[in-house]
Amino acid sequence: MSTPDHYDTISIGSGEAGKYVCWNRASAGKKTAVIEHKWLGGSCPNVACLPSKNVLYSADLVHDSHKYAATGLLKVGHAVVDMGLVRERKRGMVKGLIDMHEGVFKSSGAELILGHGKLVGEKAVHIDLKDGGQKLMTADNIIICTGSRALIDDTPGIKDSDPLTHVEMLELDAVPEHLVILGGGYIGIEFAQAYARFGSKVTVIDRNATILKKEDQDISAAIKDILEEEGVVFITSAHVSKVSGTSGDNVCLTGIADGAPFDIQGSHLLVAGGRKPNTEDSGLEEAGIELTSSGHVKVNEYLETSVSGVFAVGDCANSPHFTHMGFDDFRIVRDFLNNAQPLRSSKDRQVPYTLYTSPELAHVGLHEHEAQKLGVKYRLAKLPMAAFLRSRTMDAASKGFAKALVSATDDTILGFTALGPRAGEMLPVVQLAMSAGLPYISLSGLIVTHPTMCEGLVSLFGAVPATS
Numbered sequence: 001m002s003t004p005d006h007y008d009t010i011s012i013g014s015g016e017a018g019k020y021v022c023w024n025r026a027s028a029g030k031k032t033a034v035i036e037h038k039w040l041g042g043s044c045p046n047v048a049c050l051p052s053k054n055v056l057y058s059a060d061l062v063h064d065s066h067k068y069a070a071t072g073l074l075k076v077g078h079a080v081v082d083m084g085l086v087r088e089r090k091r092g093m094v095k096g097l098i099d100m101h102e103g104v105f106k107s108s109g110a111e112l113i114l115g116h117g118k119l120v121g122e123k124a125v126h127i128d129l130k131d132g133g134q135k136l137m138t139a140d141n142i143i144i145c146t147g148s149r150a151l152i153d154d155t156p157g158i159k160d161s162d163p164l165t166h167v168e169m170l171e172l173d174a175v176p177e178h179l180v181i182l183g184g185g186y187i188g189i190e191f192a193q194a195y196a197r198f199g200s201k202v203t204v205i206d207r208n209a210t211i212l213k214k215e216d217q218d219i220s221a222a223i224k225d226i227l228e229e230e231g232v233v234f235i236t237s238a239h240v241s242k243v244s245g246t247s248g249d250n251v252c253l254t255g256i257a258d259g260a261p262f263d264i265q266g267s268h269l270l271v272a273g274g275r276k277p278n279t280e281d282s283g284l285e286e287a288g289i290e291l292t293s294s295g296h297v298k299v300n301e302y303l304e305t306s307v308s309g310v311f312a313v314g315d316c317a318n319s320p321h322f323t324h325m326g327f328d329d330f331r332i333v334r335d336f337l338n339n340a341q342p343l344r345s346s347k348d349r350q351v352p353y354t355l356y357t358s359p360e361l362a363h364v365g366l367h368e369h370e371a372q373k374l375g376v377k378y379r380l381a382k383l384p385m386a387a388f389l390r391s392r393t394m395d396a397a398s399k400g401f402a403k404a405l406v407s408a409t410d411d412t413i414l415g416f417t418a419l420g421p422r423a424g425e426m427l428p429v430v431q432l433a434m435s436a437g438l439p440y441i442s443l444s445g446l447i448v449t450h451p452t453m454c455e456g457l458v459s460l461f462g463a464v465p466a467t468s
């Protein structure tokens with residue numbers, strides 16, 4: 001190999017933070033390169049957030065057409081979903097996103113190198129190029145942005161059953177007859193509703209007593225009720241002892257739930273049991289980069305690893321597993337490299353999220369159960385979704401609610417959760433009030449256009465009890 005090319009910054013992996021750091025520095029005239037072995041732009045546009053939301057949207061269309069045909073409002077024949085076209089719509093969107101990424105690489109001047117990158121020494125990267133050949137590069141700064149993948153655990157028989165993960169799930173061109181989902185977390189719950197809406201029989205199995213274990217009980221119970229009404233069956237407090245058969249044909253999960261044995265036969269098995277960091281095959285430990293006991297890259301609050309000038313971002317660094325947190329990781333590294341003052345850090349940052357069920361679940365700040373555990377004194381306002389008048393225009397008022405936790409000692413907002421249509425769109429308003437330390441009356445006193453979902457925030461924060 002010839003003398004290595006030297007760069008200002010190289011990212012191993014083209015996920016959210018890595019690509020943005022390189023685009024940003026390239027736009028400022030620095031020499032940067034992003035190495036990607038599979039998914040240009042990372043998981044989000046290819047096999048995760050955006051394609052899954054695209055498929056969920058198709059499922060919502062099918063659901064709504066059935067719902068309104070049943071009321072007589074839509075005079076259509078019996079609607080039958082064409083999963084081939086669902087997949088085509090998704091593929092078309094993904095292609096557009098890839099084109100968009102290629103465009104940004106061109107316009108920013110960041111180099112895109114297709115191949116598998118591996119650290120060889122602290123500041124050198126070796127690449128097995130996709131088209132054959134090899135390349136050696138050095139850089140002042142290296143970003144590890146290698147993401148995570150579906151965790152398939154050691155349950156006997158599970159690996160041999162050839163289960164689907166989200167990657168294959170998003171490529172299905174037929175409706176599974178009976179989809180069994182192992183895991184009642186984000187991925188399991190979003191796909192459970194979507195595939196029930198496409199017409200699959202769906203069973204969700206989780207080891208915990210409740211689904212979406214980080215949520216308050218009232219929220220997880222409400223989401224369970226909504227999905228059960230749509231035909232999804234849940235087996236909770238479950239221990240799966242064995243998987244037999246093959247997903248796509250006939251698969252059987254055997255175990256015990258709440259002391260009673262079960263045997264669930266399905267046509268397909270989706271494993272949605274959490275994530276595993278991609279940190280094994282990138283030469284990290286050999287280069288002296290420390291990992292945590294869970295296999296994530298160990299980083300400080302500025303996302304710098306145990307080696308100065310080497311950063312780790314996103315899922316592989318165990319940042320909260322959301323694309324918007326990856327984007328914030330980009331801002332942290334950007335500011336660190338630019339020595340911006342004050343430095344942005346990963347300490348105490350907001351972690352908002354939206355679960356894209358219908359209705360959506362949106363949350364930021366403290367959950368009620370967390371406040372109780374921490375002994376934080378709070379006032380609670382809780383309103384049914386029917387008080388958010390916009391939800392009535394969408395026939396979505398009968399399900400869901402919103403709640404706000406306000407400090408009992410001052411008027412700051414501690415947490416906000418909403419289960420309702422387009423709930424995610426309400427988050428930034430509350431987040432802004434929280435991050436600015438504004439009192440809750442800044443929301444209850446706001447003039448908000450009628451009828452929007454955010455208008456309901458005026459009522460919700462107007463219902464905060466006075467301090468006694």
Ligand SMILES: Cc1cc2nc3c(=O)[nH]c(=O)nc-3n(C[C@H](O)[C@H](O)[C@H](O)COP(=O)(O)OP(=O)(O)OC[C@H]3O[C@@H](n4cnc5c(N)ncnc54)[C@H](O)[C@@H]3O)c2cc1C
Nearest residue numbers: 013015016037042043048049117146147314315321322323
């Ligand atoms: C089904 C699903 C739905 C989701 N929905 C949402 C959502 O709605 N909203 C949300 O905020 N989050 C969502 N998430 C989470 C979100 O997708 C992840 O948190 C985010 O994509 C992680 O970004 P990342 O940059 O850390 O890694 P990734 O996006 O995974 O990027 C890592 C990249 O590195 C590449 N790579 C790895 N190793 C190497 C190597 N050695 N050499 C070269 N390339 C390498 C990989 O091919 C990949 O492209 C979802 C996740 C899943 C699985």
Ligand SMILES: NC(=O)c1ccc[n+]([C@@H]2O[C@H](COP(=O)([O-])OP(=O)(O)OC[C@H]3O[C@@H](n4cnc5c(N)ncnc54)[C@H](O)[C@@H]3O)[C@@H](O)[C@H]2O)c1
Nearest residue numbers: 183184185186187188205206207272273274321354355356
């Ligand atoms: N809308 C969104 O923002 C969105 C959507 C999808 C995924 N994501 C991200 O992706 C991450 C991964 O999602 P996920 O659903 O795979 O993980 P998760 O951690 O949210 O849920 C996994 C669930 O599977 C259960 N489980 C695992 N192994 C099991 C077993 N053998 N038997 C029974 N139950 C088992 C766990 O108890 C847990 O409840 C999430 O943490 C989230 O950050 C976000």
